[in-house]
Amino acid sequence: MIELKKSMIHNGQERSWYQVVAPSHDEIQQLSLQLDISRDDLNDAVDPDELSRFEWLDNGGMMAIVRVPVYDPNQKPAYFTAPLGIIVTDKAMLTLSNYAFSFIDHDIPRKAIISDRSNLLYILSIILRVSYEYSRTLQDLKRAMDDTVYEMRKNMGNDGLFSLLEISKSFVFIMTSLRANAALLEKIQRMRGFSMDVEETDLHNNVSIEMREAEQAVHIHIAILNSTMETFVGVINNNLNHVMRRLTSISLLLMWPSLMASIYGMNVPLPFEDVPHAFWWVALFTVVVEVIIFRFFKKRDLL
Incomplete structure (x- = not known):
């Protein structure tokens, strides 16, 4: 699905902002021809296994791929991450993903105005919202972990242990994606021939701080989860020994x-x-x- 969200004048010509969700092969072909963007770059942005990265495009534009937390109750585990492609050229600004992220609909139109002055500022603004999504997802996972632990105290069964295992998988996925996003931010900062002004530097620092805080929170939650699972396993073994005795x-x-x-x-x-x-x-x-x-x-x- 291709949705035109906003049009503006940039450097004397019109530039449009598109939100692309789960594009088909024909829609990828249409965007490639209309916006002069390589199909490989567009396909990379919606590849479920694509890692976070930042690069210059052949047409002089920028492309950043960042991993974003996703909640899908039909998947195992329910919390995982998916790539979000952000492409900025003289003709258009695009966000591409296989999932519709609510924070794009609510916050990015306001941020898109800033992109008249800086393409990087637009990209960093989206990544900042992504970092907020990680914080929100970690809170949801912590709440799910606490609820599971509470239920296991009343009825210690296999279902609770399997639920904690799924939560542990989600934490691992999030931690891996946060590390990849941190590497993306470091690459932007170290890229040769690329300098950031004061506003871009401040926003970059804010994004880096949010990502580091989320990564530290993940490490804490993983440690607590591992300790909790070890405790329950110990309790189960102790109960088994008591029954055998x-x-x-x-x-x-x-x-x-x-x-x-x-x-x-x-x-x-x-x-x-x-x-x-x-x-x-x-x-x-x-x-x-x-x-x-x-x-x-x-x-x-x-x-």
Whole structure:
């Protein structure tokens, strides 16, 4: 889908801003011919496996690809990242992705006015909004982790552990994407023959700070999640040991009457077989020994 969001005058000619979501092959071809942008560059911007990068285009424009957090409940894990392509030329400004990001609709039209003075300022403005999306996504993941932990305290089952595993995968995806985005910002700063003015430098620093803070938050959440999973695994193992200990104690309790029944069930001469009421005396002796064994196990918390 290609949507024209805004048109403006830049350096004496009209320049349009397009939001492109999940473009088809024909739409990619249309944009390439209309805006003089290589199809390979357009395809890279919507490639799900494309990493963050920044480069100059053959027509003199700029292209930045940044990884953006995405929530899709139909995917496993539900939180992951996808590339967002930002292309700026003399003819047009484009944002390309396979997903419709709400922050583009709400905030970028206001930022697009700034691009009359600086193409890089436009790109950095979008990346700044991306960094805010990471912070919001981390809050959602933390909330999901806390809810899962709370449910596991009430009912410790496999579903909770699998949910924590999916959250752990999401944290790994986000951490990897944040590192790639940080490398993108460093490349912009170190690129030869490219200088930033004061406003661009301030915005670049703000974006870098937001990305670093998000990366630090991810490291903290991963550490907490790993510690939580280890704790639950330890609790499960401890509960299993407790159950096995009880079952062993019960087996030992049942062993004594079974032994007595086995001995006096044999068709051979046995002690006290000629004694009147021998059965009741043997039964009483078995019960007394059973009570002694039971109190012994109970005193040592084995039952």
